[in-house]
Amino acid sequence: MSLLSRWKRRLMALWNPPGFQGVFFAIESLHLARAYYVAAELGIADLLAERELSIDELAAATGSDARALDRILRALAAFGVFAQDRVGRYRLTRRAQVLRSDVPGSLRAWVRMMARPEMWQAYARSLDAVKSGTPAFQLAHGQHFYDYLGRHADTREAFFAGLGCWTEWQSSQLVKAFDFGRYGTIMDVGGGGGSLLSHILAAHENLRGILFDRPETLSLAEARFAAAGLTGRCRTIGGNFLEAIPRGADACIIKNTLCDWNDEGAARLLRNCHAALPPGGTLLWIDAVVDPRSGRDRIVKMLDLEISALLPGGMRTQDELVALAEHCGFGRINIHPTAVVDMQIIEAVKAAETVPAVVAEPERHAETVVLNVGLLLPDPVALPAATSTATPLA
Numbered sequence: 001m002s003l004l005s006r007w008k009r010r011l012m013a014l015w016n017p018p019g020f021q022g023v024f025f026a027i028e029s030l031h032l033a034r035a036y037y038v039a040a041e042l043g044i045a046d047l048l049a050e051r052e053l054s055i056d057e058l059a060a061a062t063g064s065d066a067r068a069l070d071r072i073l074r075a076l077a078a079f080g081v082f083a084q085d086r087v088g089r090y091r092l093t094r095r096a097q098v099l100r101s102d103v104p105g106s107l108r109a110w111v112r113m114m115a116r117p118e119m120w121q122a123y124a125r126s127l128d129a130v131k132s133g134t135p136a137f138q139l140a141h142g143q144h145f146y147d148y149l150g151r152h153a154d155t156r157e158a159f160f161a162g163l164g165c166w167t168e169w170q171s172s173q174l175v176k177a178f179d180f181g182r183y184g185t186i187m188d189v190g191g192g193g194g195s196l197l198s199h200i201l202a203a204h205e206n207l208r209g210i211l212f213d214r215p216e217t218l219s220l221a222e223a224r225f226a227a228a229g230l231t232g233r234c235r236t237i238g239g240n241f242l243e244a245i246p247r248g249a250d251a252c253i254i255k256n257t258l259c260d261w262n263d264e265g266a267a268r269l270l271r272n273c274h275a276a277l278p279p280g281g282t283l284l285w286i287d288a289v290v291d292p293r294s295g296r297d298r299i300v301k302m303l304d305l306e307i308s309a310l311l312p313g314g315m316r317t318q319d320e321l322v323a324l325a326e327h328c329g330f331g332r333i334n335i336h337p338t339a340v341v342d343m344q345i346i347e348a349v350k351a352a353e354t355v356p357a358v359v360a361e362p363e364r365h366a367e368t369v370v371l372n373v374g375l376l377l378p379d380p381v382a383l384p385a386a387t388s389t390a391t392p393l394a
């Protein structure tokens with residue numbers, strides 16, 4: 001290195017004190033996220049999938065101001081998302097492919113969800129949330145996240161479409177990590193759009209499935225089961241898992257759902273699973289695990305921030321997960337690693353009949369969903385063709 005370069009480096013180091021670039025970049029990435037959101041919302045990658053387009057063509061196709069859109073796209077191009085040819089026309093790059101809506105592994109729906117205005121409004125309350133311990137979303141919108149989804153069909157659709165980007169891939173890996181075929185009937189508690197149950201039932205022809213979720217979400221899963229030809233082996237039930245969970249399954253799955261709740265809500269949910277399961281029944285609890293002292297699980301720590309901004313929960317350590325399961329009457333705990341980053345399947349067996357189900361009104365989830373009492377299925381259950389027994393929310 002020449003003397004001149006050495007001096008230049010020293011001067012740069014003075015100009016950029018330690019940490020400067022890291023902090024600067026982290027804060028400015030807010031605008032990168034914003035640019036991703038605008039591009040995803042406008043469907044720029046889908047437009048460029050056919051051919052290269054000039055900024056005027058893109059602006060006309062999306063009803064945008066050409067100069068403002070150009071700022072967004074050239075910033076993304078600086079990060080390898082889209083590129084420009086010699087005459088300034090934009091084209092897709094490999095990094096931009098996931099912003100297309102029609103490709104396997106698409107993240108477009110997730111980007112659109114995470115940067116929706118309701119979410120920014122919640123993030124704006126981050127400081128108040130940390131001071132008060134109330135989730136930022138609740139402070140911004142005055143209601144629990146899932147109650148908000150219950151009232152806003154467009155946000156609900158966006159949420160489950162975004163979640164689907166992750167869940168679809170996770171489910172394809174989870175069926176390889178664990179033999180779900182050993183059970184007779186599996187209930188996915190808080191099963192959302194039905195991705196995991198579809199994958200499991202497709203992999204095990206003799207298995208039956210029940211998806212239990214809030215009534216307003218069931219139509220998504222039903223459409224999915226119908227499209228996959230699974231309606232003869234699978235049904236949906238609407239209700240509130242903080243109040244009661246119907247019987248009828250010898251295994252209950254809870255995936256990416258316990259992390260939505262604080263210890264009180266999580267214990268309520270686990271005890272209701274315990275009450276729903278027959279003696280010796282299995283709880284399969286699938287969640288990411290956080291290691292407070294490790295710097296290697298950064299993505300889990302980011303997800304932890306995301307979840308706790310929206311809901312009263314957050315990621316737990318493996319020890320916390322095991323202690324909670326034991327506290328709620330489960331034993332013989334086995335932990336199965338999976339190919340999904342930091343995600344584990346915690347298998348726990350119903351150890352005792354003595355743990356009571358919590359039936360009192362949930363404290364944090366103001367709007368309750370009525371569980372149709374007729375849904376306490378006999379055990380073992382003979383399932384009719386799939387039907388929704390949901391009671392829609394007003």
Ligand SMILES: C[S@@+](CC[C@H](N)C(=O)[O-])C[C@H]1O[C@@H](n2cnc3c(N)ncnc32)[C@H](O)[C@@H]1O
Nearest residue numbers: 146167190191192213214239240241255256257
């Ligand atoms: C984070 S999502 C996970 C969905 C799915 N397990 C997955 O991994 O894609 C949490 C799920 O819990 C459901 N849920 C939230 N509160 C509920 C309640 N009180 N009773 C029943 N389901 C509820 C939501 O509708 C949603 O489908």
